[in-house]
Amino acid sequence: MTAQLDAAARSLVFEYLLRLGDDRLVLGHRLSEWCGHAPILEEDIALANIALDLIGHANLLLTLAGATEGKGRDADALAYFREAVEYRNALLVELPKGDFAVTIVRQFFFSVFALHQWSALQGSAQADLAGIAAKALKETKYHVRHTAGWMLKLGDGTPESHARAQRAVDDLWRYTGELFLADDVDRAVSEQRLGVDPSQLAESWRAHVLDVLERATLTVPESAWMQRGGREGRHTEHLGHLLAEMQIVARSFPGASW
Amino acid sequence: MKAALLSRDDILRVLDEVMDPEVPVLSVVELGIVRDVVVQGQGVTVVITPTYSGCPAMRVIEEDIVAALAARGIDPVRIQTVYAPAWTTDWLGEGAKRKLEAYGIAPPGPVSSDHVVSITRRAAPARPRCPYCQSSDTEVRSEFGSTACKSICFCNACQQPFEQFKEI
Numbered sequence: 001m002t003a004q005l006d007a008a009a010r011s012l013v014f015e016y017l018l019r020l021g022d023d024r025l026v027l028g029h030r031l032s033e034w035c036g037h038a039p040i041l042e043e044d045i046a047l048a049n050i051a052l053d054l055i056g057h058a059n060l061l062l063t064l065a066g067a068t069e070g071k072g073r074d075a076d077a078l079a080y081f082r083e084a085v086e087y088r089n090a091l092l093v094e095l096p097k098g099d100f101a102v103t104i105v106r107q108f109f110f111s112v113f114a115l116h117q118w119s120a121l122q123g124s125a126q127a128d129l130a131g132i133a134a135k136a137l138k139e140t141k142y143h144v145r146h147t148a149g150w151m152l153k154l155g156d157g158t159p160e161s162h163a164r165a166q167r168a169v170d171d172l173w174r175y176t177g178e179l180f181l182a183d184d185v186d187r188a189v190s191e192q193r194l195g196v197d198p199s200q201l202a203e204s205w206r207a208h209v210l211d212v213l214e215r216a217t218l219t220v221p222e223s224a225w226m227q228r229g230g231r232e233g234r235h236t237e238h239l240g241h242l243l244a245e246m247q248i249v250a251r252s253f254p255g256a257s258w
Numbered sequence: 259m260k261a262a263l264l265s266r267d268d269i270l271r272v273l274d275e276v277m278d279p280e281v282p283v284l285s286v287v288e289l290g291i292v293r294d295v296v297v298q299g300q301g302v303t304v305v306i307t308p309t310y311s312g313c314p315a316m317r318v319i320e321e322d323i324v325a326a327l328a329a330r331g332i333d334p335v336r337i338q339t340v341y342a343p344a345w346t347t348d349w350l351g352e353g354a355k356r357k358l359e360a361y362g363i364a365p366p367g368p369v370s371s372d373h374v375v376s377i378t379r380r381a382a383p384a385r386p387r388c389p390y391c392q393s394s395d396t397e398v399r400s401e402f403g404s405t406a407c408k409s410i411c412f413c414n415a416c417q418q419p420f421e422q423f424k425e426i
Contacts, residue, residue: 042399042400042402042410043400045400045402045403045404045410046400046401046402049402049403049406050402052310052312052314052406053310053311053312053406054312055312056310056311056312056313057311057312059311059312060311060341127342128341130342131340131341131342131344132311132341134341134342134343134344135308135311135341135342135344135345136311138344138346138426139310139311139426142401142402142424142426145401146401146402
């Protein structure tokens with residue numbers, strides 16, 4: 001399939017796959033920061049498992065992106081040797097992990113987004129991407145169930161857990177709009193049935209998230225203003241720090257294997 | 259030994275002795291990781307599919323497959339990874355499930371085709387049978403365990419923690 005795309009289509013699909021892959025890579029790395037630090041052992045294991053799934057998805061997506069680009073870059077080249085301005089992840093996933101409530105609320109928002117995105121991508125005309133989507137969807141269902149369960153426990157829990165969960169929703173909500181912004185790349189891959197226009201996922205995401213928030217006695221801010229920039233490479237200061245930590249070994253010892 | 263003497267079935271029998279590094283009672287064939295074997299002259303292509311996207315054992319499994327076939331004089335061995343159809347625990351046969359239980363890991367139940375993700379305060383209501391005392395008075399403590407493919411459970415009857423190979 002990839003070989004049949006002309007140069008212009010290749011470039012579009014490459015850009016689209018970077019967005020998908022970078023969201024997972026950055027969030028997976030962020031989540032892995034909890035390894036050894038989560039409030040209880042079972043949760044430590046769960047967060048590390050989810051991080052591993054996300055990095056696995058990123059590996060598949062960036063491998064496919066590199067093959068689509070056709071310049072010999074593999075997943076490692078794309079992960080370790082791009083600068084922050086070349087990353088295409090949404091700002092939501094690069095924010096610091098915060099307290100446990102921030103981590104869970106962010107993970108819940110993203111997991112529901114990923115659930116609907118993977119579900120739609122199963123129908124991609126790019127056979128490799130459709131295969132990855134069908135596989136990742138199964139794993140993502142576990143992520144949604146786990147994080148949604150925590151949303152109920154934190155939101156409808158103690159006054160302290162409720163306050164922290166509500167504060168996390170208030171702080172993170174403005175970063176959710178970017179997930180559904182569509183530009184020419186999204187519209188083009190959608191028209192060719194290779195990818196999915198993210199704006200078409202907004203309604204189902206919102207219904208799914210609001211249902212859980214309501215049951216968790218949590219509310220969303222009234223302000224409709226949304227932050228943006230990540231898809232164009234305009235990131236917060238936090239991404240640079242994350243990449244410095246993630247890329248240091250590969251850049252210090254290029255070509256090293258272990 | 260002449261590699262050409264090994265048929266596809268012979269090779270599958272060799273691969274049935276390559277055990278999963280994390281669950282060493284099941285072979286990569288029983289787990290459904292090996293999807294196909296194509297014999298081409300002296301060489302062989304083994305088509306595999308990963309269990310979980312991020313499973314760190316996959317690299318070891320590939321190396322073990324190559325080593326097992328190389329030991330039979332087969333060269334070259336090519337590994338081809340495919341993602342569709344996505345791996346599912348429904349591919350585990352009854353024999354594989356019995357081996358898992360005997361090893362102390364509760365086998366997976368049937369995969370629900372339900373797309374809706376049910377949400378409860380506690381983890382999944384499914385109650386795996388305790389592999390030690392066979393009681394059904396058990397609970398899932400966490401759907402994420404020591405490896406991507408297992409959940410953490412507890413048996414109220416014999417008061418033992420145990421793992422389940424989770425449905426996916």
